[in-house]
Amino acid sequence: MTNEANSDAIKEKESKNFIELIIDEHLKNGRFNKVHTRFPPEPNGYLHIGHAKSICLNFGLAAKYNGKCNLRFDDTNPSKEETEYVESIKEDVKWLGFQWDGEYYASDYFQQLYDWALQLIKDGKAYVCECSQETISQNRTTPTRNGVACEHRARSSEENLDLFIKMKEGEFADGSMVLRAKIDLNSPNMHMRDPIMYRIMRAHHHRTGDDWLIYPMYDYAHGESDSIEGITHSICTLEFEVHRPLYDWFVENIKIHAPQQIEFARLNINYTVMSKRKLLQLVTEKHVSGWDDPRMPTISGLRRRGYTPESIRVFADRVGVAKRENVIDMGLLEFCVREDLNKKADRRMAVLDPIKLIITNYPEGQVEMIEAINNPEDDTAGTRMIPFSRELYIERSDFMEEPFRKYHRMYVGNEVRFRWAYFVKCTGFKKDDNGEIIEIYGEYDPETKGGDSPDGRKVKGTIHWVSVEHAHEFEVRLYDRLFSVENPDDAEEGKTFLDYMNPESLKAITAFGEPSLEETENGYSCQFERIGYFIKDKDSTKEKAVFNRTVGLKDSWAKQQKQ
RNA sequence: UGUCCGAUGGUGUAAUGGUAACACAGCUGGUUUUGGUCCAGCCGUUCAAGGUUCGAAUCCUUGUCGGACAACCA
Numbered sequence: 001m002t003n004e005a006n007s008d009a010i011k012e013k014e015s016k017n018f019i020e021l022i023i024d025e026h027l028k029n030g031r032f033n034k035v036h037t038r039f040p041p042e043p044n045g046y047l048h049i050g051h052a053k054s055i056c057l058n059f060g061l062a063a064k065y066n067g068k069c070n071l072r073f074d075d076t077n078p079s080k081e082e083t084e085y086v087e088s089i090k091e092d093v094k095w096l097g098f099q100w101d102g103e104y105y106a107s108d109y110f111q112q113l114y115d116w117a118l119q120l121i122k123d124g125k126a127y128v129c130e131c132s133q134e135t136i137s138q139n140r141t142t143p144t145r146n147g148v149a150c151e152h153r154a155r156s157s158e159e160n161l162d163l164f165i166k167m168k169e170g171e172f173a174d175g176s177m178v179l180r181a182k183i184d185l186n187s188p189n190m191h192m193r194d195p196i197m198y199r200i201m202r203a204h205h206h207r208t209g210d211d212w213l214i215y216p217m218y219d220y221a222h223g224e225s226d227s228i229e230g231i232t233h234s235i236c237t238l239e240f241e242v243h244r245p246l247y248d249w250f251v252e253n254i255k256i257h258a259p260q261q262i263e264f265a266r267l268n269i270n271y272t273v274m275s276k277r278k279l280l281q282l283v284t285e286k287h288v289s290g291w292d293d294p295r296m297p298t299i300s301g302l303r304r305r306g307y308t309p310e311s312i313r314v315f316a317d318r319v320g321v322a323k324r325e326n327v328i329d330m331g332l333l334e335f336c337v338r339e340d341l342n343k344k345a346d347r348r349m350a351v352l353d354p355i356k357l358i359i360t361n362y363p364e365g366q367v368e369m370i371e372a373i374n375n376p377e378d379d380t381a382g383t384r385m386i387p388f389s390r391e392l393y394i395e396r397s398d399f400m401e402e403p404f405r406k407y408h409r410m411y412v413g414n415e416v417r418f419r420w421a422y423f424v425k426c427t428g429f430k431k432d433d434n435g436e437i438i439e440i441y442g443e444y445d446p447e448t449k450g451g452d453s454p455d456g457r458k459v460k461g462t463i464h465w466v467s468v469e470h471a472h473e474f475e476v477r478l479y480d481r482l483f484s485v486e487n488p489d490d491a492e493e494g495k496t497f498l499d500y501m502n503p504e505s506l507k508a509i510t511a512f513g514e515p516s517l518e519e520t521e522n523g524y525s526c527q528f529e530r531i532g533y534f535i536k537d538k539d540s541t542k543e544k545a546v547f548n549r550t551v552g553l554k555d556s557w558a559k560q561q562k563q
Numbered sequence: 564u565g566u567c568c569g570a571u572g573g574u575g576u577a578a579u580g581g582u583a584a585c586a587c588a589g590c591u592g593g594u595u596u597u598g599g600u601c602c603a604g605c606c607g608u609u610c611a612a613g614g615u616u617c618g619a620a621u622c623c624u625u626g627u628c629g630g631a632c633a634a635c636c637a
Contacts, residue, residue, distance in 0.1 A: 015577050015585090042637050077636065133635060143565040143633060178635055188566040190633040199635040218637045242567060242632050263568085265630090270574090276637090318586065320576040324569050325630055332575075332587050342600060377600065408598085417596060451596045462596050530597045557598040 017321040019057070019262050023065065023233060026260065032232040035067030039093065039100070040222070040236075042074045043085035043206070045276040046291040046298045047092045049312070049333070050267040056316035057264070058235055059098040070229055071100035075107050076221045078205035086206070088291070092299040097309045102229065106221045107207045109228055113216050114168070116224065116254045117179060117197060121160045125253055126197060127153055128163040130177045140185070140193045147185030147193045167200055170213045174200050181220075183249060191246045195219055223247030226259045234261040238323065267319060268327045271481040272297045273488055273497055287501060288482075294537075294548050295482040295505050305479065306525050306535030306550030308344075311337040330481060334551045341525065341533045341550070346374045346381065349419065349464040350513035350528040350547075352476055354393035356468060357410075357440040359424060362390040367467070371450075372420040386514050388421050391468040393512050395530075398463045399440050401429065406560075408460035410440060416461040419529065423448040423459055464529045471512035474545035476534070478507040517545070525550070 016024070026032045037058040041051065062069035071093060075081045093100065120126040129136065129152045139148045155163075164179055166172065179198040187193055197220040202213055223246075226234045234247075241263045251258045268274060273282075274297060282288045282296070292300035302312065315336040319328050349372075368388045375381035394410070403411040410416055415425040422444040430439040447454050451462075482505050488497040513528070520526075525535040532552035539546045 016579090017576085021579075040637095044637080074637070080636075136635080137633085140633070145565090175635065190566085193633090196635055201635080215635095217635075222637085238568070239631055240637090265569085318575080320586095322569090322576070326575060329574050329587070335587060338599090347597080373596090376595095376597085406598095419596065459596090461598080464597075527597085527599085530599070532599095553597075553599050555598075560598080 018323070019061065019233070019235065019264065019321060020064070022260070022262055023061070026232070027065075031260070034232060035062060035065035036069070036230055036232045037062050037067065037235060038070040038072050038226065038229060038231050040072045040074050040225075041089050042077070042080075042218075043082065043089060044077075044080040045085060045280055046088050046300055048274060048276075048279060048299065049269065049297045049302065049315075050274045051092075052096060052299055052312050053267045053316045053319065053321075054235070054237075055093055055096055055098060056313055057321060059100075060317075061233070061235070062101075067232075068101040069098075070102040070104055070231070072102075072104040072225060072229065073106065074218060074222060074225070075105050075205070075207065076216050076218050078203040078215060079201065081206055083206045088300065092303075095303060095309055096299065096312060104225070104229060105207055106216075106225045107205060109221065109225055110208060110212055110216070112228065113221055113224060114214075117164065117216075117220075118161065120181065120197075120253060121164055121179075122157055123253070124157055124182065126164075126179055126181050127155050127160045128167065128177055129153070129180045129194075133175075136178075136196075140190060143188055143190060149185055153182065153194070164198075167198070168212075168214050170202075172200055174202055176200060179214075181246075181249070183246075189242055189245060191219070191243055192249070195246060219243060219246055220250065223250050223259070223261075224254065224256065227251050227257045230257060231259045234259045236261060236263055237266045238263045263323065264321050265323050265325055268325070269297065269330055269333065270327055270486040271330050271483050271488075273483070275489075278489075278497060281498075285498075287498065294477070294479050304535075304537065305548055306341075306533060307333075307337050308340050308525075311340040314340070327487070337551055338533070338554065341527065343377050344375075344525075345533055346526040347372075347376070347529050348514055348517055348526045349386065349466055350476075350511050350517065350531070350534075351393040351395055351464065351466050351471075352509060352511045352528070352531060353396045354466075354512055355396045355399065355437065355440060357392045357394050357399075357424075357442055357465070359390050359392070359442050359444050360427065361443045364390055366390065367469075370421050384516050386420065386516070387467045387470040388418075388465075389467045389469055392418075392465040393468055393471060394440070394463055394465050398461075399426070399429070399437070401437065409463055410442070410461075414461075415445075415459050416463055417448075417451050417459045418444075418465050419462050420451055421449070421465070422446070422451070423453060466512045466514055468512075470515050472515055472518045472545070473510060473512055474517070474540075474547060476509050476511040477537070477546060477548045478509065479549050480505050480507075511547070520545075527553070 039055050039058045059069045131150050141147050178196045180194045183192045185193050198214045201215050244261045291298050292304045294305035315333050369385040370388045371383050372386050399410040410426045412426050415423050418424050424442040424444045426442050428441040429437050432438045483500045484502040485500045488500040522536050522538050527533050533550040534547040537546040537548050
């Protein structure tokens, strides 16, 4: 594997997770002599942050043990799967920084799977059943009672073979019969009560077209697909734990390589939903703009929101891997992206809620270019020039008519630093007829150019500003969590998760930024100083740029005010 | 109800029979041309009861609580 992702795996972590301990044991006792994993999505939706955890795990394990990791699409149900999803999945995996070794599809194995089904029938281990769906379900009864065998269970191999071939040839209607494994109708594990292997379904498959009229069930196809690819460790989520005996039964009875399945607890994050069904519903019912809406926990949504691949990989590493149910605080994800962007993002100045300030002792018509450092955390990031003039926009919240205790921004009589420019003392303000403050006045000290005073006097506050005349006007989309409750899945009687959507998850406003913002391309990510991290969105046009808020800066001042 | 799985600070994850630790969150303070970053410190944890052992978060038993499964979905 190439993988920049590789490097994160190597540093950090001496302590091992339970999967690594199992692998170590396998390597030691000779069960396996290599590690080969796979990421096996069904192409029926876009990948989300939970998948990212699985991707990081599978590719990470392969990297750590010098093994391989495949990308395999489990495309056994043509009624739900589409090429669009295949493409988006590949893009997302690559974007996360991983390169798969083999690209496979369960549909590549349809012929082999069919041949093995024939073999199981000949061995008397599978039979064609004509019972209705309801009958099959009823005959399986409940876990506490024995199941009951239907008349078809006793058919001869010859008859089963004949029927199954005819199923394939299209002699029977959709849903009229299925192929079932003959295992154990009394098993306490319901998945072992003669599970269905094949169904008749006249549906167009995104890869095999109309070649097949019967399609294997996931439970029949999955284990063998892993086996065919020589997968040693099949990592999957907890809900497949009860399926493991079934997968083992298939590979044992077909007599092929047996992978070891290991289950881990899926990722949950508060204030969002993670099920594909619900995400699909948000998209199809247009509660969001699409799979890549920046509020979605999808990889494409996070990308558009301004998350970096590194931040997601680090997040996946920090949440760890275990078998117990977990809910991760959204704050951890936000911490990870701030941490990454802090080191990498340019600093820029933009005013989101402007009020005009006039520096009364600054010559009218004069413009000075001020040099500003691009990133104090990165010496190689260089500097840029910003125009300074008599009329500036500052943040409305950076002025107070009657300041409260410990407020050290603009108020009459107070001097603050205008970032990279001058010290400015507030001298007054103007209200309109409604009592609304519409203008602020100040005087600058020409001796303090660059933001330092030769006489050594200090100011407590530094604020950002934008020259009115040179301001670049653009749209800012302030995104917030999509849901207003920690666990939207836990809906009370008569409600659904949709009833808990946060009405304030998107606020679009007009902002003014320094001129350098104008030349940026879509995908350009920077910090608006003192506000947060923003990324230029693909909705930007020549007339109007759009910036999405990735995440706000940590704001201990706001926190203090609340108290 | 039956089988399987799980239980460590507020949230996650470690400790592999030998001093319960790390991250996030929270709280103090320091530095700072971002009330950001950074630095220092504080806070607080083994589900319960028995047993094995010199010694148990770890092994055993029982219980309690939580989750998964009972699709011609994956």
